Amino acid sequence: MKFRSFFLVSILLITSTIFAQKFENLAQTPPMGWNSWNSFQCENVNETVIKEMADAMVKNGLKDAGYEYIVIDDCWQIGRDKDGYIIVDKEKFPSGIKSLAAYIHSKGLKFGIYSDAGTKTCAGRPGSKGFELEDAKTYAKWDVDYLKYDWCFTEGQDAKVSYKKMRDALYKAGRPIVFSMCEWGENKPWEWAENVGHLWRTTLDIDMKGRFDGDVWDNHIGWTNIVDMQVGLEKYAGPGHWNDPDMLAVGNNDMPQNEARAHFSMWCMLAAPLMAGNDLRAMSVNDQDILTNKALIAVNQDVLGKQGFKIEDLGNFEIWQKPLENGDIAICLFNRDITNKKYKINWSNLKIKDFSGSYTVKDLWKDKVIGSSNKEFTIEIPSRDVVVFRLIKT
Known part of the structure; x- marks a missing residue:
């Protein structure tokens, strides 16, 4: 009788587990x-x-x-x-x-x-x-x-x-x-x-x-x-x-x-x-x-599935990072102000997580490689706009 009760409880638990879930994949x-x-x-x-x-x-x-x-x-x-x-x-x-x-x-x-x-x-x-x-x-x-x-x-x-x-x-x-x-x-x-x-x-x-x-x-x-x-x-x-x-x-x-x-x-x-x-x-x-x-x-849609996060907050100007597959990194310069913003980028000084080595820097909206992470440059971000880079691991 005890074995039968245990068996029935086990079946109920298994059944409950089967149905108490969402569809995976x-x-x-x-x-x-x-x-x-x-x-x-x-x-x-x-x-x-x-x-x-x-x-x-x-x-x-x-x-x-x-x-x-x-x-x-x-x-x-x-x-x-x-x-x-x-x-x-x-x-x-x-x-x-x-x-x-x-x-x-x-x-x-x-x-x-x-x-x-x-x-x-x-x-x-x-x-x-x-x-x-x-x-x-x-x-x-x-x-x-x-x-x-x-x-x-x-x-x-x-x-x-x-x-x-x-x-x-x-x-x-x-x-x-x-x-x-x-x-x-x-x-x-x-x-x-x-x-x-x-x-x-x-x-x-x-x-x-x-x-x-x-x-x-x-x-x-x-x-x-x-x-x-x-x-x-x-x-x-x-x-x-x-x-x-x-x-x-x-x-x-x-x-x-x-x-x-x-x-x-x-x-x-x-x-x-x-x-x-x-x-x-x-x-x-x-x-x-x-x-x-x-x-x-x-x-x-990057398969790594990481949500981006803020790494710099300068009031109406923010920098966001999103880790990507193969060691690539997306960086978004987000200008929330009503005026344009000039910003000098020194990649090694930014608080980028897991940043190491050298990267090719591509401006995604312009669809243009603009240089390497080994070099500084100044960029202007229009008002209420963004510049988004993909740092491609080299």
């Missing part, structure tokens, strides 16, 4: 893709828009640059049937989600969807609370590859419990799905979510409209202040588990080219997920060039 580099919310929100998202975004991702070179996920955010769902399964808004998505996923896959892309850990989504549509397994089974049946899971209408819920519940449901449903946790960093997910999600938001949404202080650059949730909030979080990021400082704002709200370049560069330095949110059908040449810059994307 996903998001080994930061996910790259596009999300519908920033441009289309609830009112204007529909099947036609999503298909056209997939077409544009291929046509405009984003797919070739590494972008692969097309993610529908909120407002695709309308209710639940008598068995608790989610109902698609047929006015917006008349062909259904499985058909749309098939279209995305036919383009060589991957498909993502959205839900919420609470009773309702942020736009008031049905959330997944109490229906985690039904939703996970539905996503698997629809061939979903990515789930963004929000945190609205969650009064009284424990974030660790709620996100683990969906993680387990996804695993039980059997289809490998990247799990993007979006609880805005309220519960410090970087401290506990490595085995729960593949990425987790670290802050509130970027305020792209300047509705608080009138400046999208540095209002209290402008993207530069969100950069400040990433300091110290680098030890929590790595292959399969990433800090997420929110979607890219490049191409939205007439962001100037210099600021867009700085924003994109810092997300690459931070090993942040690169989820575009602009209208890919109508983006400018400048925005397209920024979003598809192969040298910066290579920094972001």
